[in-house]
Amino acid sequence: xxxxxxxxxxxxxxxxxxxxxxxxxxxxxxxxxxxxxxxxxxxxxxxxxxxxxxxxxxxxxxxxxxxxxxxxxxxxxxxxxxxxxxxxxxxxxxxxxxxxxxxxxxxxxxxxxxxxxxxxxxxxxxxxxxxxxxxxxxxxxxxxxxxxxxxxxxxxxxxxxxxxxxxxxxxxxxxxxxxxxxxxxxxxxxxxxxxxxxxxxxxxxxxxxxxxxxxxxxxxxxxxxxxxxxxxxxxxxxxxxxxxxxxxxxxxxxxxxxxxxxxxxxxxxxxxxxxxxxxxxxxxxxxxxxxxxxxxxxxxxxxxxxxxxxxxxxxxxxxxxxxxxxxxxxxxxxxxxxxxxxxxxxxxxxxxxxxxxxxxxxxxxxxxxxxxxxxxxxxxxxxxxxxxxxxxxxxxxxxxxxxxxxxxxxxxxxxxxxxxxxxxxxxxxxxxxxxxxxxxx
Amino acid sequence: xxxxxxxxxxxxxxxxxxxxxxxxxxxxxxxxxxxxxxxxxxxxxxxxxxxxxxxxxxxxxxxxxxxxxxxxxxxxxxxxxxxxxxxxxxxxxxxxxxxxxxxxxxxxxxxxxxxxxxxxxxxxxxxxxxxxxxxxxxxxxxxxxxxxxxxxxxxxxxxxxxxxxxxxxxxxxxxxxxxxxxxxxxxxxxxxxxxxxxxxxxxxxxxxxxxxxxxxxxxxxxxxxxxxxxxxxxxxxxxxxxxxxxxxxxxxxxxxxxxxxxxxxxxxxxxxxxxxxxxxxxxxxxxxxxxx
Numbered sequence: 001x002x003x004x005x006x007x008x009x010x011x012x013x014x015x016x017x018x019x020x021x022x023x024x025x026x027x028x029x030x031x032x033x034x035x036x037x038x039x040x041x042x043x044x045x046x047x048x049x050x051x052x053x054x055x056x057x058x059x060x061x062x063x064x065x066x067x068x069x070x071x072x073x074x075x076x077x078x079x080x081x082x083x084x085x086x087x088x089x090x091x092x093x094x095x096x097x098x099x100x101x102x103x104x105x106x107x108x109x110x111x112x113x114x115x116x117x118x119x120x121x122x123x124x125x126x127x128x129x130x131x132x133x134x135x136x137x138x139x140x141x142x143x144x145x146x147x148x149x150x151x152x153x154x155x156x157x158x159x160x161x162x163x164x165x166x167x168x169x170x171x172x173x174x175x176x177x178x179x180x181x182x183x184x185x186x187x188x189x190x191x192x193x194x195x196x197x198x199x200x201x202x203x204x205x206x207x208x209x210x211x212x213x214x215x216x217x218x219x220x221x222x223x224x225x226x227x228x229x230x231x232x233x234x235x236x237x238x239x240x241x242x243x244x245x246x247x248x249x250x251x252x253x254x255x256x257x258x259x260x261x262x263x264x265x266x267x268x269x270x271x272x273x274x275x276x277x278x279x280x281x282x283x284x285x286x287x288x289x290x291x292x293x294x295x296x297x298x299x300x301x302x303x304x305x306x307x308x309x310x311x312x313x314x315x316x317x318x319x320x321x322x323x324x325x326x327x328x329x330x331x332x333x334x335x336x337x338x339x340x341x342x343x344x345x346x347x348x349x350x351x352x353x354x355x356x357x358x359x360x361x362x363x364x365x366x367x368x369x370x371x372x373x374x375x376x377x378x379x380x381x382x383x384x385x386x387x388x389x390x391x392x393x394x395x396x397x398x399x400x401x402x403x404x405x406x407x408x409x410x411x412x413x414x415x416x417x418x419x420x421x422x423x424x425x426x427x428x429x430x431x432x433x434x435x436x437x438x439x440x441x
Numbered sequence: 442x443x444x445x446x447x448x449x450x451x452x453x454x455x456x457x458x459x460x461x462x463x464x465x466x467x468x469x470x471x472x473x474x475x476x477x478x479x480x481x482x483x484x485x486x487x488x489x490x491x492x493x494x495x496x497x498x499x500x501x502x503x504x505x506x507x508x509x510x511x512x513x514x515x516x517x518x519x520x521x522x523x524x525x526x527x528x529x530x531x532x533x534x535x536x537x538x539x540x541x542x543x544x545x546x547x548x549x550x551x552x553x554x555x556x557x558x559x560x561x562x563x564x565x566x567x568x569x570x571x572x573x574x575x576x577x578x579x580x581x582x583x584x585x586x587x588x589x590x591x592x593x594x595x596x597x598x599x600x601x602x603x604x605x606x607x608x609x610x611x612x613x614x615x616x617x618x619x620x621x622x623x624x625x626x627x628x629x630x631x632x633x634x635x636x637x638x639x640x641x642x643x644x645x646x647x648x649x650x651x652x653x654x655x656x657x658x659x660x661x662x663x664x665x666x667x668x669x670x671x672x673x674x675x676x677x678x679x680x681x682x683x684x685x686x687x688x689x690x691x692x693x694x695x696x697x698x699x700x701x702x703x704x705x706x707x708x709x710x711x712x713x714x715x716x717x718x719x720x721x722x723x724x725x726x727x728x729x730x731x732x733x
Contacts, residue, residue: 084560085551085555085560085659085660086560086658086660087562087658089560089561089562089658089660090560090561090562092560093559093560093561129660228705254702254703254704254705255703255705256703256704256705257704257705257708259664260704260705260707261651261655261656261664262454262458262655262695262696262699262704262707263704264450264451264454264455264458264696264699264700264704265451265696265699265700265703265704265707266703266704268447268450268451268700269447271580272444272446272447284562284656285562285655285656285657285658285661288562288564288655288656289654289655289656292564292566292570292571292654292655292656293582293654295571296570296571296572296573296582296583296584296585297450297573297580297582298573298575298580314561314562315562317561318561318562318563318564318656319564319566320566322566322571
């Protein structure tokens with residue numbers, strides 16, 4: 001009986017030990033200079049965290065320097081919601097690296113002067129687990145609990161739009177990139193949220209313009225398929241319009257849910273339709289699975305366009321040579337002639353030991369733009385910061401940014417293609433640094 | 442309307458995926474059948490298998506299927522003490538406490554994966570994972586045959602082990618009546634811990650197949666956990682034969698359903714059929730009445 005009591009008493013101790021272990025791991029995950037918290041499970045910072053501090057790259061609108069920041073400089077808190085786990089994690093990792101790098105640069109240049117006092121900028125990072133509801137809750141928490149003065153939002157509309165709406169409700173300035181402009185615009189008339197990115201219509205045009213030179217070597221048929229994400233329908237409509245404009249016969253495939261792993265039916269339909277060009281939009285894990293299954297089924301179109309999930313280096317790393325020839329439209333490269341772009345690419349390479357993700361430039365720029373606006377406002381007043389953001393008109397590491405009345409700014413669409421594990425710009429003619437690989441190897 | 446070729450391709454695909462489903466569900470079936478334990482961490486043991494194979498591939502260039510031997514040992518080594526020290530003490534307290542503990546184990550494992558492997562999407566590859574051969578107009582991906590073959594072999598081995606070995610006798614006795622089994626000298630705690638370890642090992646094999654056929658990340662285990670539950674319930678908890686057939690049936694239903702309606706309806710159709718079976722035969726196709 002005593003032995004049984006001892007055994008039973010061990011049970012709550014074991015449960016407590018497990019809880020403590022989970023908490024320790026969660027806290028251990030909160031490394032580096034940035035404070036990382038979450039409304040759900042413990043989260044880690046996105047590796048590798050930038051610890052380099054160099055002068056702010058590019059923008060001419062950095063804060064007036066006050067020399068080195070004193071050790072007891074007050075903090076200026078900026079909220080960051082990022083997808084650090086689940087299927088959008090590839091983007092979240094780039095986002096937090098880039099934004100921390102920009103903040104480090106700003107602090108190295110003397111921080112931000114608010115009401116005459118130099119402040120050290122600090123990011124408060126939350127993981128939305130690739131879930132829009134969590135993203136919105138995170139933004140509410142960072143505003144009400146952490147008292148951030150502004151928010152940098154996550155990538156892609158499924159998390160970005162709910163997060164932006166939360167900031168709108170709280171009347172706090174919010175800046176994001178990685179959200180196609182049409183999808184952002186159709187949510188509401190924004191008053192506090194800003195977005196700079198590509199337009200789906202431009203992107204669709206880029207896709208078909210980039211392959212126009214080889215169209216004659218194909219059967220002129222293009223298969224179009226998207227997942228059921230927020231930007232899927234807009235992308236599909238854009239592709240259909242451009243396919244017609246460029247003289248392709250479009251064959252629309254049924255949409256599939258995000259998170260699909262088995263594409264047997266889609267691959268079979270692609271083979272049956274025998275389109276020489278296939279355009280598909282999905283997230284990274286889905287596209288990796290699809291590309292593998294296409295190859296395993298012996299289906300190889302001459303041209304293959306994967307949107308959204310194929311931008312990230314992980315896509316190429318996961319597929320190896322299977323990624324070669326896969327195109328994706330994107331918006332930034334260190335090879336572009338923007339101030340600080342090349343240095344940022346080199347810095348990321350040294351820090352991460354791998355090629356830079358295309359979202360790194362815009363995410364660095366997002367932090368640059370927001371910090372510049374706060375510096376220009378010279379106050380933590382939300383309205384003043386919002387107005388300074390709205391008046392942005394400068395060139396950053398991502399290129400020129402000027403917000404229109406609807407709080408959007410367009411970035412140029414470029415066509416990339418994976419070649420030997422590297423993302424090569426194959427269109428537009430003025431900035432390309434490689435030739436289109438045709439047909440798909 | 443799908444052609445004959447489409448339907449045959451769907452059948453091949455469905456059987457291949459079904460083999461994967463069966464392997465991934467085996468551990469759940471064992472855990473629930475023997476210990477009445479709903480193991481929320483099951484998906485994470487699958488992902489663990491994937492990461493072991495990924496790591497061995499990167500460091501030593503090992504083929505993923507060769508890595509299976511090490512992955513199953515690794516999963517079992519991790520699982521045995523978890524069961525022995527964390528779960529066994531609370532097994533007599535009803536279903537709630539063990540369920541919560543396995544949830545905690547799931548969270549801890551996910552975070553460990555993120556810490557050591559980062560939240561990136563990973564994939565396993567080998568020459569055979571993309572190879573195929575053609576029979577008439579039908580293309581047969583080799584990996585689907587491998588998946589089906591591994592599923593059949595693993596479950597056959599499990600069946601033999603349970604029905605023909607001393608451990609199997611102890612396991613069946615513990616599942617039937619743990620108290621009575623203890624009275625006749627069965628070390629029930631050790632049987633439970635070994636069962637949990639075997640369940641984790643089977644999950645690891647499934648994880649390697651997932652990595653070869655699809656991709657994985659630290660948080661992708663939950664998807665396979667849900668599928669595993671569906672297979673276990675469909676086939677009947679604790680029934681090895683039921684798990685194999687349940688996996689194959691679910692794979693076929695989903696694949697054929699997707700062929701007629703699109704991949705968007707694949708999962709929906711699979712689970713509708715699952716619910717119909719559950720309502721007509723709650724113990725599953727091959728389970729015993731009163732198993733739940």
